[in-house]
Every structure is written in C-alpha cells, then in structure tokens.
Amino acid sequence: MEEKSGMIGKWLKKHLHLYVAATRHNFVLSIRDGSVDLSNFKKWLAQDYIFVREFVPFVASVMIKASKTSDDKNDMEAILGGLTSLNDEIDWFKQEASKWSIPLSGTIVHKANENYCMFLSSLMLPEVEYAVAITAFWAIEAVYQESFAHCLEEDNKVSQELQETCKRWGNEKFGHYCRSLQNIANRCLEKAPDHVCARAEVAFQRVLEHEVEFWNMSHEGVGKSIDIV
Ligand SMILES: Cc1ncc(CO)c(N)n1
Numbered sequence: 001m002e003e004k005s006g007m008i009g010k011w012l013k014k015h016l017h018l019y020v021a022a023t024r025h026n027f028v029l030s031i032r033d034g035s036v037d038l039s040n041f042k043k044w045l046a047q048d049y050i051f052v053r054e055f056v057p058f059v060a061s062v063m064i065k066a067s068k069t070s071d072d073k074n075d076m077e078a079i080l081g082g083l084t085s086l087n088d089e090i091d092w093f094k095q096e097a098s099k100w101s102i103p104l105s106g107t108i109v110h111k112a113n114e115n116y117c118m119f120l121s122s123l124m125l126p127e128v129e130y131a132v133a134i135t136a137f138w139a140i141e142a143v144y145q146e147s148f149a150h151c152l153e154e155d156n157k158v159s160q161e162l163q164e165t166c167k168r169w170g171n172e173k174f175g176h177y178c179r180s181l182q183n184i185a186n187r188c189l190e191k192a193p194d195h196v197c198a199r200a201e202v203a204f205q206r207v208l209e210h211e212v213e214f215w216n217m218s219h220e221g222v223g224k225s226i227d228i229v
Helices: 007-014 016-023 026-032 038-069 074-099 111-123 130-152 160-170 172-191 194-217
Strands: none
Touching: 007 016, 007 172, 007 194, 016 130, 016 194, 026 038, 026 130, 026 160, 026 194, 038 074, 038 111, 038 130, 038 194, 074 130, 074 160, 074 172, 111 130, 111 194, 130 160, 130 172, 130 194, 160 172, 172 194
C-alpha cells in the first residue's frame, strides 16, 4: 500500500514543473522586477474580480462538504476564514478598480477565465468528495500565495502602486491560512481510498493548468480585437 502521509508534498515534487509554471509565471516575474505592463495588470485585475465572485460559491460548497463529512470540527473555522478574506477581497477589487479607472461591470469574460469557472462549478457537485474539493481549494489559494510572496522576496523591484496587491496574497497571515488548508487536505487524503486520492491529484494538476492559462490571459488581447468578433 502506498504511503499517504504528506500527499501534497509528494505531489508538489512530482508535478514541480507545473507548479513552477503556475507560481513563477512571466506576468508574476514582471510584477516582481517592476517591468509589468500596466495594461496587462489591469486586464488581470478585471478578470480576477470575475473569478473571485465565482470562487465564493465554490468555497461555500467546500464548507457544505466539510459540515457534512469532515471528522474535524476545526475545518469549518479555516474555511470560514477563507470566506471572510474573500469578502475583503471583493471590496479591495472594487477599490482597486476605481483607483485604476477600470469599469468592472462591463468586463468581457475571457475564455480562460470561463473555463476555470466551469471547472470550479464541476467541483461543486455533491458527488465530488470533500478530499478532492479541499485539495483544489488549497491549490487555488497556494498558487497566489506562492506567486505574490515571491514578488516580495529580497531584491524585488515591485512598484509602489503594486505593493498592496502583492501583500494581499503574499503576506504571512495568508501563508499561514494556506498551510492550514494544506494540513486539512493532507489529513483527508491520508484517510481517503486510492481512487479518491487519484481524483484529487488530477484536480490539483487541473488547478495548476488553469492558473497558468489565467496568467497567460493578461498578455493576450482581452476585450479588444479578440473578443469583439
Ligand atoms: C485565478 C485566481 N486564482 C487564485 C486566487 C486566490 O484567491 C485568485 N484570486 N484568482
């Protein structure tokens, strides 16, 4: 029988290439070195606001699974913390959009974003196991934590106006929250049958692929020539 403790750590090693693609994307590196094209940043911001609004019902669905099937009552607090931070995040997106004069209501949803949101919907189905959903949830948060924490590491040249964005996901408290989700996922995976673990591993890989596509979006034409056709 396969040793299952610390499953996430094993998958991070096994899929390191994909994890690095998702957490060291050129867009993120350009924020870190100060060379980011602000129009790309604005595209990302407008699309991420749409994503975050879709992410809320997904997190709520993870909460429902936890309340029905989790063997540890503390899971609820961790997930509730996630919902609370999404509440702040939505406010922050609105403020940031007004700072950059981005009209959030008229944004055309990019295909990559739509695909990612459809993937989230598929994970909301009641038949998706808690272990699978919590693994995906952790991965989604961890990519942003890892990416933006990297932006804040030594010798960064993040411009003043993007500091706050990096701190939003790169701060230590968010890091701690991601580690709590990782611990929950590890605990669930340890107890899950092999076929459920296999599904969680696939969900983890899919999240990373969607995250790469999401970053890619920022340097493609959004809302202009491509979307008008
Ligand atoms: C695309 C994407 N992934 C992860 C997060 C983290 O909440 C986010 N805001 N957007």
